[in-house]
Amino acid sequence: MKELICITCPKGCHLKVDEETFAVTGNSCPRGAVYGANELRSPVRVVTSTVVVEGPARRLPVKTDRPIPKGKMFAVMEEIAKLRVKAPVAVGDILIPNVAGTDGNVVATKNLQ
Amino acid sequence: MTKHELVVIGGGPAGLAAALAAWEQGVRDILILERDKEAGGILNQCIHNGFGLHRFKEELTGPEYAGRFIDLVKQTDIRIRTDTMVLDLTADRILHTVSPQHGYEAIQAGAVILAMGCRERTRGAISIPGARCSGIFTAGAAQRFLNIEGYMVGKRVVILGSGDIGLIMARRMTLEGAKVLACVELMPYSGGLNRNIVQCLHDFDIPLYLSHTVTDIRGRDRLEQVVVSEVDERRNPIPGTEMVFDCDTLLLSVGLLPENELSRQAGIEIDPRTNGPVVWENRETSIPGVFACGNVLHVHDLVDYVSAESESAGAAAAAYLQGIRAEGEEVRLIPGSGVGYTVPQHFHRGVENVEIFFRVRNIYHNAAIRVTDGEKQIARFKREHMAPGEMENVRIPKVLLDRIAGNTLTVEIEEAAQ
Ligand SMILES: Cc1cc2nc3c(=O)[nH]c(=O)nc-3n(C[C@H](O)[C@H](O)[C@H](O)COP(=O)(O)OP(=O)(O)OC[C@H]3O[C@@H](n4cnc5c(N)ncnc54)[C@H](O)[C@@H]3O)c2cc1C
Ligand code: SF4
Secondary structure, eight states, rough: OOOEEEEESSSSEEEEEEETTTOOEEESSSHHHHHHHHHHHHHHEOEEEEEEEEESOOOOEEEESSSGGGGHHHHHHHHHHOOEEOOOOOTEEEEEEEEGGGSSOOEEOOOOO | EEEEEEEEEOOOOHHHHHHHHHHHTTOEEEEOOOSSSSGGGGGGGSEEEEOOOHHSSSOEEHHHHHHHHHHHHHHHOOEEEEEEEEEEOOOOOOOEEEETTEEEEEEEEEEEEEEEEEEEEHHHTTTTTTTOOOOOOEEHHHHHHIIIOOOOOSEEEEEEOHHHHHHHHHHHHHHTOOOEEEEESSSSOOOOOOHHIIIIGGGGOOOOEEEEEEEEEEEBBBEEEEEEBBBBTOOOTTTOOOOEEESSEEEEEEEEEOOOHHHHHOOOOTTTTTTTEEOOOOOOOTTTTTEEOOOGTTTOOOOHHHHHHHHHHHHHHHHHHTTTTOOOOOEEOOOOOOEEEEEEEETTTOOOOOEEEESSOOOOEEEEEEEEEEEEEEEEEEEEOTTTTTOEEEEEEEHHHOOSSEEEEEEEOOOOOO
């Protein structure tokens, strides 16, 4: 049994996950069961950061539009660091598709006029 | 002097939600005053995700959450005046403001909503010994530098305090290439959310030292070393436990303080427990027609609760402007054993129901929240887990409120029997 804390929501349930069957106990909702099993098989995280703006505003906040493999977080950060954007950008605009070979996209989280 | 029906001080999530609720209740002349260049408040620098799970049933980043409310405000005739600082508020609801556009201006408001948020405790507020060198920042200031201005404040970092902002910054600076050596917490438990300990510290193998504190700061111009010691149960450093960290940056995440200079100037009664105004169940302060919500009232960890609280304050301000007055005898809420404070601090007898927000003083497992009227138990709520870092709330329905005979209601924690 592996003990984990669910990070899916602020409640932070204490989960127990069976290493062979990936059965989860201790979760207060179904999302905890999905998280617990994934965390043992292939953990994933959403990455958020900012990118350089060419113009008066200095930074534009961005995120991956879905959780990407935990081991790829720094590779994703490297690609984000290379990016330069210009106005206009709208919330949800895809700035880097399939970032670092994951199936996640880097999207804007703020409007830039 | 210009006149407006409703003036909201602060354009963060609290001010935006309160203004929208007042608009929905029919108030048409609403002005939001915000000292920053844009609305959104602290959320603009909180680029991480974790906002809005209750509210929107999806996980948003801070700017996205603020953006949704700003979009809703844009669909109304609510005006947001940015770059405008409120300098003074009087008991008869006159606001003195300055802005580059309008210069000095006095505004008479029919009703006022206080939504100024909070600010961080600094080194002075907790008196850390040692050298006065550069390289010491509050975690929120470092967050603003990095996420808004685009500057990294250092390369080798120690964080004092395990509040959420410190934890979030540990991850953020690590991802940007800094080395975070340690997170140091005075208390035997963390003040942050469990999920942030996991995804901000464990994910990056950053050690968390509980029951430890910074006992010396060394450096000539820039910070060079911090000394960390273990503390005993009375929080006194234990000699011989010193660890020295070579670092150029110390981030302080040692708590937030509601920003109530304006409230004090107006003569609003402040609760020493929350450092925010004393309010009724409708978030009205001791001055009629002045309401308070969000972090200026008490420090919230979840913005969803800020929005909900602010909507009731906005609706109450609208009712006030329509001439409706909350009436009834006063019933005071008393924080009993294990409870740090309550919001509201009092309510009117006869109200529909009362939702009480509070923080516990300790970590509890399988405990219960008891609400009592003298010796008589009015309600009891079981909780598997409670911690000071997580705001609690209970709702007392009218049927139970009607059983209260006295003028006080006590909220206390009943610990599990061993
Ligand atoms: C760093 C950090 C991380 C957080 N992380 C999370 C999270 O992951 N999930 C979550 O749900 N919640 C999180 N929170 C909590 C949530 O963001 C806050 O509770 C919420 O933003 C508070 O809203 P507010 O409107 O009360 O205050 P604020 O957002 O601080 O807004 C107050 C506004 O009032 C303005 N103001 C103040 N004084 C004046 C004046 N005199 N004149 C004019 N304007 C004035 C300020 O400029 C500011 O814009 C976090 C908070 C912080 C600080
Ligand atoms: S199991 Fe469900 S309720 Fe518990 S932390 Fe995970 S998502 Fe939240």
